[in-house]
Amino acid sequence: MLETTDVTAAARPRLTLHRPPRGTAVRAAVTAVLLLFVLLALPQLLSLYYVDAMTQVAVYAVVSLGLGVLVGRVGLVSLGQIAVLAVGAWVAARLLFATAQPYPLVLLESGVITMGAGTIIGLPALRLRGLYLALITLMLAGAFSIVLATTNFPNGGHGFLGYNGKLLQIPPIRRPSFAATDPAYFRFAVVVAIIMFALVFVHIRTRPGRAWAAIRQSEPAALAAGINATLYKLWAFALASFVTGVAGGVYAGAAHYLYSYDFPAQNSIILLAVVLMGGAYNMWGAVVAGFLSQFLPALLNNWGVSNDWLTILFGIGVVQVLTTAPRGLADQFPKDMARLGRLIVRLIRRPAPAAAGGEAS
């Protein structure tokens, strides 16, 4: 719904059928090499400060992925995803303090519980579309942040809330035994992120993805084509909440201590901005969004530049994306590079003017 020129988006799946499989193989190989580099070499190359920042990138890439599914695939804009992340972190922290279950199991549980919460919120919200849905998620996130500020995060206390304001020594939230150090935890976060990306990839490439594409183009037309719009919209909510809940679980272990002011309402707005800037229609966009929202602040901090400049940049970026480049950086950048490449090639070859005119179209 965020873009009006959907013709190319509709034509794209057909094009991929005719494309020789070599391109896909090359792309898969590049992705695999990149992932191996990130998993094996990157923690050795970076200082602990940047390893921590990269862990946050992995977490927020997954959060952005969840929002990307809603915005880019189904056309539902949510302004409350940071609240969903906070729910995931809360549930994971509570389970980690209360039980001795293995960490991956806790992640799964926090994902499922967050999914339940997200679906319950999504159910009535399905009546609303477009603008009203975005605004109601803003309202709910605002209400939730007030509840969170009052109840606080679990800190090893008892009872349902698990918060004890009188504790003098707050125990840290534990990490998995196999990923206690920061570099190991970074690898763990990346593996979790890969699994989440794979999960979403499978969804996009199969029946739900096609249904979402139809709903995004036109909900009445999708209904007329026999697509259960309610089911698939709810499915998108559930999937987005699940991956965000899992990301919240990863966040809890990475941070060790959770505070309600780590999840301010304006971060949901910044998240939407970076997702739109990164490109909501592309899974690489989620990675770009993770970098924009977590790595750049760490970098600027290190350089002694205020993060407020980044907020201003994101503000300009979101307006720019909406007015001129609705597909975001992940789509725009390779195109610009390709255009630059063609320009260079043309300058080198200096073809006859007639041929150049034909090529330019």
Place this chain on the structure above:
Amino acid sequence: MPSWQEFQPFIVTGLALGGVYALSGVGLVVLYQATGVVYLAFGAVGAMGALITFSLIAAGMPHWLAWLVCLAFGGAVTLAYGMVFGPLLARRDALVKATATLGLLLVLFGAMDLLWTTSGGEVRSLTLPTDSGGFSLGHVQVTWTQVLGLGVGVLIAGATAAFLRYTKLGTAMRAMANDREITATLGVPVRRVEAAAWLGCGVLAGVAGLLLADMVALDATTLTFLVISSLAAALIARLRSIAFTFVAAIVIGLVQNMLVPIPAVSSYNDMTPFVLAAVALLVLARRQVMTRSREET
């Protein structure tokens, strides 16, 4: 349960806050009617105006001039945004238009945090001269600022309703709410009408910023997100009726403040606008009709 006596001062503050919500809500509704934009940067514009006023007064500028600067700043920023991005986004759907104003919100928010850093722990405040005077009503002390809050709210709501009903420009705005293209075809200078709406909304943002900075707090985050409360009132009125916006704003202000003396819920009282708006949206959305043409507007 507290006694009636304990509630009384909160009724006064509630009415005053409701008045300011009402004037903000009216500004949002008028702008939405004329341009189709839900102006989410409303609070940020007001907050920055109030902070500028604060700095100007600290630098020794006469108070009345500093207040005028606040209103002028609100009007100028809003008008500039509307003139540059309004036409660019005019054909896009309401969601895109609203999201783009979030960009302005972020820019202003970053700028405020940069220029008026809060990490030092210094508390800023903006006091209007109306704070010092007042009268007592029964047992309750009422300040002139509170009277001003409610008064301006009533005045703006009434004046706007009359303006939309009886003036040529107001009629043009109502026509644009129905159909921008047809209105343009009928010879209405669409751009100029839109500019008037942007300017009016921006000046109201400045007024609301000043009053809220005095009544609530002079803090960028608080003021930026207080717009959500006014937006709640506008949403309850489905971004259409001025009268409903006014009533909803007063109710939100009252409920929010009357929950304060009740110990069980007092720490949750700020949730009032969110919860009321969420419930109202869900109830009102029941009768939504899905058609192709409505989807594309």
